[in-house]
Amino acid sequence: MLTVEHLCAGYDGTPILHDLSFHVEKGKIMALLGSNGAGKTTALRSVVGKIKPTSGGIIYEGKSIINMPTYKMVELGIAMVPEGRLLFGKMTVADNLRMGSYRVKNKRVIQSKLEEIYEIFPKIKERENQLAETLSGGEQQMVAIARGLMSQPKLLILDEPSLGLAPKIVKEMFDFIKKINQTGLTIIIVEQNAIDTLQFADYAYLMNSGENVLEGTGSELLENEKVKEIYLGIT
Amino acid sequence: MIIQCIFEGIVIGSILALISMGIALIWGVMNVLSFSQGEFLMIGMYLTFFFNKNLGLDPIISIPFTAVIMFALGVLVYKTLIRKALKGPILSQRLITFALSMVLVNGMLMLVTSEFRTIPKVIFTGTVDFGFLVISKEKLVPLMVSVLVTGALFLFMNKTNIGKAIRATSLNKDAEELVGIDTEFSYMLAFGIASAIAGTAGCVLSYYYYITPTVGTSFLLFGLIAVALGGFGSIFGAYIGGLLMGIVDVFAGVYFNTAFKYVAVCALFMLVVSFRPKGLFGK
Numbered sequence: 001m002l003t004v005e006h007l008c009a010g011y012d013g014t015p016i017l018h019d020l021s022f023h024v025e026k027g028k029i030m031a032l033l034g035s036n037g038a039g040k041t042t043a044l045r046s047v048v049g050k051i052k053p054t055s056g057g058i059i060y061e062g063k064s065i066i067n068m069p070t071y072k073m074v075e076l077g078i079a080m081v082p083e084g085r086l087l088f089g090k091m092t093v094a095d096n097l098r099m100g101s102y103r104v105k106n107k108r109v110i111q112s113k114l115e116e117i118y119e120i121f122p123k124i125k126e127r128e129n130q131l132a133e134t135l136s137g138g139e140q141q142m143v144a145i146a147r148g149l150m151s152q153p154k155l156l157i158l159d160e161p162s163l164g165l166a167p168k169i170v171k172e173m174f175d176f177i178k179k180i181n182q183t184g185l186t187i188i189i190v191e192q193n194a195i196d197t198l199q200f201a202d203y204a205y206l207m208n209s210g211e212n213v214l215e216g217t218g219s220e221l222l223e224n225e226k227v228k229e230i231y232l233g234i235t
Numbered sequence: 236m237i238i239q240c241i242f243e244g245i246v247i248g249s250i251l252a253l254i255s256m257g258i259a260l261i262w263g264v265m266n267v268l269s270f271s272q273g274e275f276l277m278i279g280m281y282l283t284f285f286f287n288k289n290l291g292l293d294p295i296i297s298i299p300f301t302a303v304i305m306f307a308l309g310v311l312v313y314k315t316l317i318r319k320a321l322k323g324p325i326l327s328q329r330l331i332t333f334a335l336s337m338v339l340v341n342g343m344l345m346l347v348t349s350e351f352r353t354i355p356k357v358i359f360t361g362t363v364d365f366g367f368l369v370i371s372k373e374k375l376v377p378l379m380v381s382v383l384v385t386g387a388l389f390l391f392m393n394k395t396n397i398g399k400a401i402r403a404t405s406l407n408k409d410a411e412e413l414v415g416i417d418t419e420f421s422y423m424l425a426f427g428i429a430s431a432i433a434g435t436a437g438c439v440l441s442y443y444y445y446i447t448p449t450v451g452t453s454f455l456l457f458g459l460i461a462v463a464l465g466g467f468g469s470i471f472g473a474y475i476g477g478l479l480m481g482i483v484d485v486f487a488g489v490y491f492n493t494a495f496k497y498v499a500v501c502a503l504f505m506l507v508v509s510f511r512p513k514g515l516f517g518k
Contacts, residue, residue: 074415086410
């Protein structure tokens with residue numbers, strides 16, 4: 001569904017990605033793992049057009065999307081839930097969700113999508129008319145994902161969804177991600193929380209200094225000595 | 236007398252509020268300080284004058300035409316100047332509208348001279364006398380229109396999808412692109428709307444005010460202070476700030492002298508800044 005080939009990118013002449021390649025298959029959960037500064041977020045921002053890559057290719061459903069502006073991504077079916085959630089804090093939760101479906105013109109479709117989301121997240125419905133900034137971290141992350149879902153994406157990109165959440169909430173979040181994947185949605189997830197993520201990811205890439213150093217299915221990587229060494233401290 | 240002053244203050248304040256809301260809108264959405272807002276008001280006044288002289292249109296009737304022309308002008312200014320300046324250094328972004336304002340004022344001085352003009356005949360004239368308050372209908376028109384325009388702006392920004400998108404742009408540019416809103420489109424609309432509002436303010440101001448190329452300068456100064464007073468970025472704050480400016484302006488003029496009003500307005504601003512640095516409604 002999405003193929004990234006030999007991608008190089010960076011900010012203001014500081015290269016961050018050197019030679020990154022990865023591939024996501026339709027209907028799967030793909031995880032990009034790596035320590036802080038490995039270039040995970042840069043990779044995602046390149047995919048959605050926030051950063052112009054210096055070289056390499058990004059192919060989505062057979063077409064190159066490398067110079068496509070960010071705001072056109074949702075029309076292609078790519079939605080990104082950014083790191084730090086980035087909700088519209090001074091807007092109500094309902095308005096945040098409606099903004100998610102800004103490009104959907106059919107009001108009935110929006111309404112049914114909204115109801116669908118309220119069904120999955122009853123907590124959000126309770127908070128419908130509250131300003132988004134007044135919600136707790138976990139609730140805000142739910143709203144951020146829900147806002148991404150409102151555009152009816154085919155590919156959902158999650159950047160550090162567990163950041164700043166309590167362990168119990170993180171578990172809920174991951175359960176939820178599995179659930180939306182089962183509805184047929186393809187998911188790319190970037191996480192520092194590698195061991196937990198590998199439990200449910202179909203395929204994963206381990207990144208280091210702007211390139212992928214290791215790849216395999218979730219269980220393969222869990223067994224890998226290098227992963228154990230980095231993330232569990234077992235040698 | 237005090238009631239009369241408050242009324243006159245609210246009238247002039249309601250015009251200032253239209254200018255300051257435009258400044259607040261542009262600042263909130265794209266972080267550009269619009270020094271040309273006063274000149275958009277001036278051009279609105281000349282358009283009104285032109286429609287009146289050549290087509291015999293009353294200023295109220297010409298509001299839609301002036302608003303549409305000013306919207307188009309705003310879009311054009313955005314496309315040709317602001318959009319380019321936003322790619323440059325911060326100082327260019329701040330100065331570009333200032334330069335535009337200079338060009339517009341002096342260009343108009345060359346074109347139509349500094350002669351004072353007025354609209355000779357308007358539909359609503361005469362006064363309503365309540366004893367404690369004399370309301371001239373020429374001043375009631377700007378007040379009513381300002382209230383209507385403000386109401387329309389609030390409805391647009393809070394109830395329509397495009398209005399919400401403009402607010403989303405001002406709240407979070409990163410997230411706004413991710414949900415599919417084109418930042419530049421929001422910028423363009425915001426700039427167009429702000430100039431249309433300033434043009435409308437010009438229309439109704441010409442109901443009782445003289446028309447000259449430099450008329451916008453003092454409105455801009457007061458409008459800017461009104462925005463700072465209300466708290467930058469808050470359109471509601473800018474509206475209240477505008478009304479407050481108008482009242483202070485009139486009181487200072489009546490109870491001291493007209494030269495004193497600049498002192499009064501600026502002193503009020505300094506007071507607010509020292510006690511509430513972020514403005515009355517800033518957070």
